[in-house]
Amino acid sequence: MAFIDTLVMGKPAWMWAIFMTIVVILLAVDLGLFHRKAREIGVRESLLLSAFYITIGLAFGAWVWLNIGPTSGKEYLTGFLVEKTLSMDNIFVMSLIFTYFGIPRIYQHRVLFYGILGVILLRGIVIALGAWLVASFHWVLYIFALLLIFTGIKMLLPGDDEPDIEENFALRIMRRFLRITPKLHGQRFFIRQPDDKTGKILTWVTPLFVAMILIEIVDVIFALDSIPAIFAITTDTFVVYTSNIFAILGLRALYFALAAVIDRFSYLKPALAMILVFIGSKIFVADLAGWEKFPSSVSLSVTIALIAGGILYSLWRTQRDPEPPSPNDKVQNAKPGDV
Template sequence: MEFDFLFIDWLGKPVWMWLSFFGLVLAILAFDLGVLHKENKEINVVESLKLSVLYISLGLAFGGWVWWYIGADAGMAYITGFVVEKTLALDNVFVIALIFSFFAVPRLYQHRVLFWGILGVIVLRAIMIGVGATLVAEFAWLLYIFAAFLIFTGLKMLVMEESEPDIANNALVRFMRRRFNVTETHHGEHFFVRQADPKTGKLIWFITPLFMALVLVEVADVIFAVDSVPAIFAITTDPFLVYTSNIFAILGLRALYFALAAMIHRFRYLKPALALVLIFIGSKVFVADMLGLEKFPAALSLGVTFAIIAGGVVWSLVKTRKDEVEV
């Protein structure tokens, strides 16, 4: 039949499921850019929170569909991955705030950088997850390497103080300034502008600080994906669940950014909770193997993950409130 190709299996799921997901993501992005942010404007905390609720609702609604259509275990695996990725994204918010501060990106244009950054993330995560899924399917022992890496990363987060990234001395920033023509100031929402060459007077292309900020935001996501991609593979090896939970969690990141950037200090004690989550996710791979289980119970995995993260959030909010009162 004419549409038989829609039912061909691709990475464990029919093609129509993948096309439907990509169509949904494109519709969300088109609605965001064409309706919600048709004109450049600053996004305040209240609007940021409203948009975040919308994106989280969409992500959870998709998880509800996964639960109904694929099964309860798949639904719980998706929601666990969604929660973990959403929480890990908090670190990304901190780094993005530093990047915007360093390049003095006006709040008016921050959404533009985040929007195009999300498009890059969709492609980069697809490549990383596709490669990861292929390797895990071919070499099952890699899952144990991922698990061990997560345990090591979690332990390192617990015992080591993280230093603030030195953006001024970042190798990529120095490379771009050395190899490309870079304007000293922003030029509105433009990533590239044509200006007169100081030496010849001819019009040549320059990159703006806004474009440099975009490049660093993309690189930051690749770095954070080193933690988040192994984490989701330790939860489920189904490429569809891995990718969709990742993308839905990240889609709402730019909406949540403007609220989180204003109160990131209130989540001071979430880092230990994240470390414990990574240790738990990595450990359960080995625990399931030792107990002779095909996989760790999805309901228990979701419950423990949610409890740790919720505990970290509540403790952070309570503790920082006390600190502010003492000050």
């Protein structure tokens, strides 16, 4: 029984056990109960699932507040909100990937579900590395802060940052070294079929598998923003990891709810850019002011204000302006199912 009180990355093992138990239950219920068979997820169901995951994430934040302290609770909520907002760009890129490969909605949940499993592991590795760097070299926090400020300013500058799926380096590598079927084969990632030239039965990967790998890579790229952001908010590894994972767990449901209307929130991106600049700047402000730490209440309040402002302004502008094009309409040279 002494094990449950053993410190693991600064927190008792029982806290980590509670967190991992909740995550495993959520994943098991998602796959085993709600989505045992491939089916299309409607907007209403997506909104309900999103509300459910957000409620679970906020409830865990309340638990952190009560069991670790108000400061940790505020830092968790700030990190949770920032990660949720960052996922908006993630959703847009996912939409481009699915459109490029012509993957229907009925199979998209399978890709996102197994993608989330990979994300949980990858984020754990990246966060553990980040925690080690911060603990060993405190000045790394200033590098993270400068990276956030630079990224935020870059996001505010005009320019088309839409990724080109066709010219993606990872896709070119997979095309070179993997046997990829030209068309989908239901919800299967791998199939056995004869080679066109030799007639030998070989294992092939399907476009569904390729899309999943690209989504994993996208998450690693987005982690370059979100991980420095959360470490600039708090260096508590437990708060960093749990806030990230609870924000990501609801990403699948949020995708189906927002993929078709993501451009309605086009003015959320400047708000996110300002959040990144603010989070990066507050480390330097705290040093100049002689504070041990920037007030967590201020961080949470500013983050909520910027996100709410970005959402409300986006909704107001899109009511006045003509309907913007869907993200799927922006994909150029996309050949559904053709890789």
